[in-house]
Amino acid sequence: MMKKEILEEIENIAPNLVKIGNRNPFTLPEQYFENLELEEGVSVKSDMQKMPADYFINLSDEIIGMAKSKSTSRLISINAKRWLAAASVALLFVASYSLMNSSENIDENISFAQDIELEEAFDYLTGQDEIYMSEVLAFGQLDIFEKGDEEFNDMELDFILDEVSLDDLDDLQ
C-alpha cells in the first residue's frame, strides 16, 4: 500500500503509474527467508541464479574477510600509482626495444613490432585480458598525472584502483 503523501504527490500527473502501484516486483528464492535459521554453510542453492539460503547470515563475515584482505591494496598512495603507471610505460618501451635487438634480422623485427597493437602490448604487460582499451583510455583521461592526491574523489580513486590492481602489477615482476 502506497503512503498517502507519495500517492497525493503523483496522482494528478501520473494516473497510470498510480494504478500500477509500488509493490516490489522482485523476489528471492522461497527458501531464502525460511532458511535464515539454518546452520552456517547449509545452502539450498539449486542453480546459479538463486541466492544461498545463508546469504545474509554469512554476508557480514564474508565482508569483514574481504575488507581486511583488500585493505593492503587500497593503502597504496596515488604517488606510488603514478610511479607504477610510469614504470609500466617504460617497461613497454624496454620490452619493445629488447625484442627488436634480440634477433639477427632487425628489419624483420621492426616490422613485427609495428604490427603489435597497443592493446595487445598492454595485455601482455599486465596479463589482464579483460582490461578493455576504452578503459585504458578512460584511465588516461582522469589526468592522474596532473592531480594531487587530495583532489581525487572516491569514484575516481575506485576506478583507478579497480582498473589497475596490485595483482596486475605483480604480474610484471
Added chain:
Amino acid sequence: MKALLTDKQILELIQLNKDGGFRSLMHQFQEPIYWHIRRMVTLHDDADDVVQNTFIKVYKNIDKFNRDSKIYTWIFRIATNESITFLKRKKRKRTESIDEKEGSIEYSLRSDPFFDGNAAELVLQKAILSLPEKQKAVFNLRYYDEMNYKDMSEVLGTSVGALKASYHHAVKKIESYIKGQ
C-alpha cells in the same frame, strides 16, 4: 521482528569490538540496502556484487563516520554511489560487446526467475531502466523506499528543491512511457 539499535548503540558496539559491532550494523541494514541496490541494478547476481562492495566500504570507513549524519542515510549514499558506478561500468562494457541485446538488463529481466511482476509492472521496470542512473535513484528512493526528501537530500547530496524537480520529471517520463505501451 528485528530489535532495532540506535545509531549511538551501533557506534558504541563498533568501538568496543569492530567486527561484532559491524555484524550488528549489517544485521540491521543489509535487507533494506539489498533491496535498494536490487532495484537499482535489477539482477540478483549484480546486486550481490554491489552489496559486498558497499559493506566493504562501510567497514573500512565506519571509523570516519560523521556522527551528525544518520547511519542509514550514509549507507544508502554509499550503496547508491556503488550502484551508479556499477551501472556505468556495465553499460560501458555492454557497448563493447558484440551482442548488445543479449547483454541488456531488460533482456535479462524478462527471463529472470526472480522477477514476479505482472505485465504492467514489467512495463514500469522497463520505463525505470530508461531513466538516467541518478534520476533512477531519485525515483526508486521516493517511489519504492518512500523516503522523505530530507533524507534523500543526505543520500544524494542534492538540495530538496532539485530532488523534487527531478522526481517530478522522472514520474512524467515514466507516465509517458507507460502510456506509449
